[in-house]
Amino acid sequence: MxxxxxxxxxxxxxxxxxxxxxxxxxxxxxxxxxxxxxxxxxxxxxxxxxxxxxxxxxxxxxxxxxxxxxxxxxxxxxxxxxxxKPTGGLHSFSTIHDVDMLIKEEPDLQETPPAVRSASKSQFSPTGFRSVKLEAEFAGLAGPKTPKTPAGPYGKSSSEGPRRKTEDSPLTPFARRTSKFIVQSTYNAQLEEPNDEKVAPDSEDDILRRLPPVERCQIEVLSPSPKVGCRFMLDRIEDRFLTLEKRIKKFADALAVSERCKVTYNGAVASQETILVVGRICCDGEGHLNDKSVLLEGSVEYCGGERVRLDLRNIPQLSLFPGQVVGVEGQNPSGHCLVASRIVDTIPCSASTEASERQEPASKRRVLSQGEDVEMMSSVQQPITVLMAAGPYTANDNLFYEPLTDLLAHARRKRPRLLLLIGPFVDSEHPLIRDGLVDRTCEQIFKDEVKIRIEEYCQEVGDGAGVLLVPSTRDAHHDSVFPQPPYSKRGLDDPDEQITLLGNPNLFRCEDVTVGCTSVDVLRHLSSEEMSRVQGGAASDRMTRLATHIIAQRSFYPLFPPPQGTCYDLSLTPEAVSVNQIPDILILPSDLAPFVKVLALPSSPQLASGADESGGRESIPLKEEQQRKCVCINPGRLTKGSSGGTFTELLVLPDASSYEGCDAPPPVSSRSKVTIKRI
CATH class of the missing domain: 1.10.8 (Helicase, Ruva Protein; domain 3)
Incomplete structure (x- = not known):
C-alpha cells in the first residue's frame, strides 16, 4: 500500500x-x-x-x-x-515422560548428573525444549533419583495436591518480581477498619490460633442463574426476538410513567409534531457506529421492527452503542429521518422504592448461610472486608499457580470475611493449554491447582471465612456460555459450607450491601463499539461513562449483537443478565487498567442532551441526595503475561444510622474503602 x-x-x-x-x-x-x-x-x-x-x-x-x-x-x-508465539520445529517434547522414554533407550545416561543429563536431552529436540529455562525445569523434575511430584506445567498429576516449588526449582519471572503488594490506588483512603480486638501490630506473637475468629458474612443470592449441566446453544430466533422486545417494552413503560406523556414505538411515521419514540440503537452496516449510520429500531409488535435513521446534529453530547434501548424526542417531517432533539438513555427509577419493589419473594431466595434464612441487620454490625481478584491465576509460561498461592497467603494474613475469586481459573487462552502441551485434563488441573488450595485456605482460616467462586467463559473446564451456570459442587470438600458457587453474572447481598458481578469483559466490548460525543469544554471520564451503561440499561450485557467469541445465549435464563436492582458495589473485571469509579444514577430520567432551539428540554442538574450511587470496581487481572497483576481489597464500614438513630443512612459509597494492590 x-x-x-x-x-x-x-x-x-x-x-x-x-x-x-x-x-x-x-x-x-x-x-x-x-x-x-x-x-x-x-x-x-x-x-x-x-x-x-x-x-x-x-x-x-x-x-x-x-x-x-x-x-x-x-x-x-x-x-x-x-x-x-510458539517456536517452530520438527518436534518438541511436551512432557517429561517423552524425555524419559528416550533416556531409557540410552543406558549411558541413566546415572548422569541432572545438569549434564539436561544438556544431553536437548540434543533430541531441534528447539532445545524451546528455551534454556525449560531445560532447567526438566533437569529439576525428571531426575531418576527424584520421587514423583504432583503436576507441574508439563508433568502428569497425582492425587496429593498442587505442586509445591522446592528450593532447587528455578525462579520464574513472576517469582523474581520486586513490586510485591504495593498499593497502586486507594478510594476513601481516610477510612480505617476498627482494630479493637486484633493483635497489636508490633506483637511478636503472630500464631494464627491467637487471632480472633473471623465472623461469617450472611450471603443471599438475588439473581437466578442457569442450572449446572443445563443444555445450551439451542436458542432460536424467536427467543432472541422476545428478549430484545421485552427490553424495549420495559423501557417504554418506565419512560411513559416518568415523562407523563404518550410514548410511541414507531419513529418512521411522518409527522410535524414532536414525538417521543422508544427503540433500540442499530448500525446500518457491519462497521462501527458513526453520525451517519445510527438507526433506531422500534418494537416488532407495534411497528414490525421498522427502522428509521437518526439525525443527531442537534445533540451536543451523547454516548450510543448497538443494542442500547433509548427514548428519542424529535420530529420526522419526511418519514425517512428522525431529527433528534433529546435522548433519554437511562431507565427511570425511584431510588427509594426500587430495592423493595424488585426484591424476590422470600420463598424463592437462595440463602447460603448454613442453610438458614437470617436477619440481615444485627444489633452489633461488623465491617465487611472482601479480598477480590480476577484470573488468570498463573503466569503464561507455566502452570505453577504462583500468583494464586501468594494471594491466598496474603488472605491468610489479612483474614477477610469474604474472598471473591473470579475466573478464569483454567484459562483456555493459556499458551500451554491452547497448544496442548499438558497431559492432564482441564478438570484435573482445576482440582490439583485451585480446588485443593482453596480448601486448605478454608481449613486454616476457620469456618467463619467465606469464599465466593465466579466462573468465566474462558474456563476450559466449564461450560463456555453466557449467562453461565456455577461450578459443580461434586467433589468439593466443604463440610462447613464456606464456599459459595455463583453464576456468571450474579447479584447477591452481603449483609446490608448489594453486590453485582460478571466475569465477561463488558467494558472492553463496549469501548470498541461505543460512539460518543463530548460537549466542547466539558470533562468526560470514559470509564465512568462505559460502566454507567450497565446500570442505566439494567443489564449486565446491554450490547447486541455481541462480539465474536462471547457465546451469548439469549434463551438461557435471560433474567440472569438483568440488573433488577442497582447494586451498591459493581465488580467488572477487565483487561483495561484497574480503577475505582463512583457511578451516579439519577432517580429521574437522565437526559443525554438538550437543545433550546429545537424545543427540547434542558437537563436539570440533580442534587447529590437525588442520585443513586454505585461503586464500580475493576480489580484488573491477577496475572498479566509472565508477570504479576493486581487485586483489590474492599472495606465497608457498618451503617452508623442503625444504632445512632439517623434518618438518612449514609450511602455505601461514602463508607467504603477500596485499595488496588499489585500481587
Missing part, C-alpha cells in the same frame, strides 16, 4: 473510532509505525484505542506528544506477542 493511501486509510479508521488527528504530520508518523511494525491501519487504530483506554485519556485526539509513548506501547505489545 502506498504511503498516501495508508495515511488516508488511517485517517478513515481514526474517524470511525471517534478520534481526531492533530495534523498531517501525525498521520505520517502513524503510517511509519504501520510500516515498521507490519500493521494494518485498522490494527494500529485498535492498538491506539487500547493505549487510550489504559492511559484513561480524556481528550480523544491523536497528538504528537502522545506518539512517543504510543511507540513504547507498540514495542511492548510486539515483545509480548513474540514471547507468546
Amino acid at each position: 502506498a504511503r498516501s493511501a495508508l495515511e488516508e486509510a488511517l485517517r478513515e479508521e481514526f474517524r470511525e473510532a471517534n478520534f481526531d488527528v492533530e495534523d498531517d504530520d501525525v498521520l505520517e508518523q502513524c503510517a511509519s509505525l504501520c510500516v515498521v511494525y507490519t500493521l494494518k491501519a485498522s490494527d494500529l487504530v485498535s492498538s491506539w484505542e487500547v493505549f487510550y483506554l489504559n492511559r484513561q485519556l480524556n481528550e480523544g485526539k491523536v497528538s504528537t506528544a502522545l506518539l512517543s509513548k504510543f511507540k513504547s506501547f507498540l514495542q511492548e505489545e510486539q515483545r509480548e506477542a513474540l514471547l507468546s
Whole structure:
C-alpha cells in the first residue's frame, strides 16, 4: 500500500473510532509505525484505542506528544506477542515422560548428573525444549533419583495436591518480581477498619490460633442463574426476538410513567409534531457506529421492527452503542429521518422504592448461610472486608499457580470475611493449554491447582471465612456460555459450607450491601463499539461513562449483537443478565487498567442532551441526595503475561444510622474503602 493511501486509510479508521488527528504530520508518523511494525491501519487504530483506554485519556485526539509513548506501547505489545508465539520445529517434547522414554533407550545416561543429563536431552529436540529455562525445569523434575511430584506445567498429576516449588526449582519471572503488594490506588483512603480486638501490630506473637475468629458474612443470592449441566446453544430466533422486545417494552413503560406523556414505538411515521419514540440503537452496516449510520429500531409488535435513521446534529453530547434501548424526542417531517432533539438513555427509577419493589419473594431466595434464612441487620454490625481478584491465576509460561498461592497467603494474613475469586481459573487462552502441551485434563488441573488450595485456605482460616467462586467463559473446564451456570459442587470438600458457587453474572447481598458481578469483559466490548460525543469544554471520564451503561440499561450485557467469541445465549435464563436492582458495589473485571469509579444514577430520567432551539428540554442538574450511587470496581487481572497483576481489597464500614438513630443512612459509597494492590 502506498504511503498516501495508508495515511488516508488511517485517517478513515481514526474517524470511525471517534478520534481526531492533530495534523498531517501525525498521520505520517502513524503510517511509519504501520510500516515498521507490519500493521494494518485498522490494527494500529485498535492498538491506539487500547493505549487510550489504559492511559484513561480524556481528550480523544491523536497528538504528537502522545506518539512517543504510543511507540513504547507498540514495542511492548510486539515483545509480548513474540514471547507468546510458539517456536517452530520438527518436534518438541511436551512432557517429561517423552524425555524419559528416550533416556531409557540410552543406558549411558541413566546415572548422569541432572545438569549434564539436561544438556544431553536437548540434543533430541531441534528447539532445545524451546528455551534454556525449560531445560532447567526438566533437569529439576525428571531426575531418576527424584520421587514423583504432583503436576507441574508439563508433568502428569497425582492425587496429593498442587505442586509445591522446592528450593532447587528455578525462579520464574513472576517469582523474581520486586513490586510485591504495593498499593497502586486507594478510594476513601481516610477510612480505617476498627482494630479493637486484633493483635497489636508490633506483637511478636503472630500464631494464627491467637487471632480472633473471623465472623461469617450472611450471603443471599438475588439473581437466578442457569442450572449446572443445563443444555445450551439451542436458542432460536424467536427467543432472541422476545428478549430484545421485552427490553424495549420495559423501557417504554418506565419512560411513559416518568415523562407523563404518550410514548410511541414507531419513529418512521411522518409527522410535524414532536414525538417521543422508544427503540433500540442499530448500525446500518457491519462497521462501527458513526453520525451517519445510527438507526433506531422500534418494537416488532407495534411497528414490525421498522427502522428509521437518526439525525443527531442537534445533540451536543451523547454516548450510543448497538443494542442500547433509548427514548428519542424529535420530529420526522419526511418519514425517512428522525431529527433528534433529546435522548433519554437511562431507565427511570425511584431510588427509594426500587430495592423493595424488585426484591424476590422470600420463598424463592437462595440463602447460603448454613442453610438458614437470617436477619440481615444485627444489633452489633461488623465491617465487611472482601479480598477480590480476577484470573488468570498463573503466569503464561507455566502452570505453577504462583500468583494464586501468594494471594491466598496474603488472605491468610489479612483474614477477610469474604474472598471473591473470579475466573478464569483454567484459562483456555493459556499458551500451554491452547497448544496442548499438558497431559492432564482441564478438570484435573482445576482440582490439583485451585480446588485443593482453596480448601486448605478454608481449613486454616476457620469456618467463619467465606469464599465466593465466579466462573468465566474462558474456563476450559466449564461450560463456555453466557449467562453461565456455577461450578459443580461434586467433589468439593466443604463440610462447613464456606464456599459459595455463583453464576456468571450474579447479584447477591452481603449483609446490608448489594453486590453485582460478571466475569465477561463488558467494558472492553463496549469501548470498541461505543460512539460518543463530548460537549466542547466539558470533562468526560470514559470509564465512568462505559460502566454507567450497565446500570442505566439494567443489564449486565446491554450490547447486541455481541462480539465474536462471547457465546451469548439469549434463551438461557435471560433474567440472569438483568440488573433488577442497582447494586451498591459493581465488580467488572477487565483487561483495561484497574480503577475505582463512583457511578451516579439519577432517580429521574437522565437526559443525554438538550437543545433550546429545537424545543427540547434542558437537563436539570440533580442534587447529590437525588442520585443513586454505585461503586464500580475493576480489580484488573491477577496475572498479566509472565508477570504479576493486581487485586483489590474492599472495606465497608457498618451503617452508623442503625444504632445512632439517623434518618438518612449514609450511602455505601461514602463508607467504603477500596485499595488496588499489585500481587
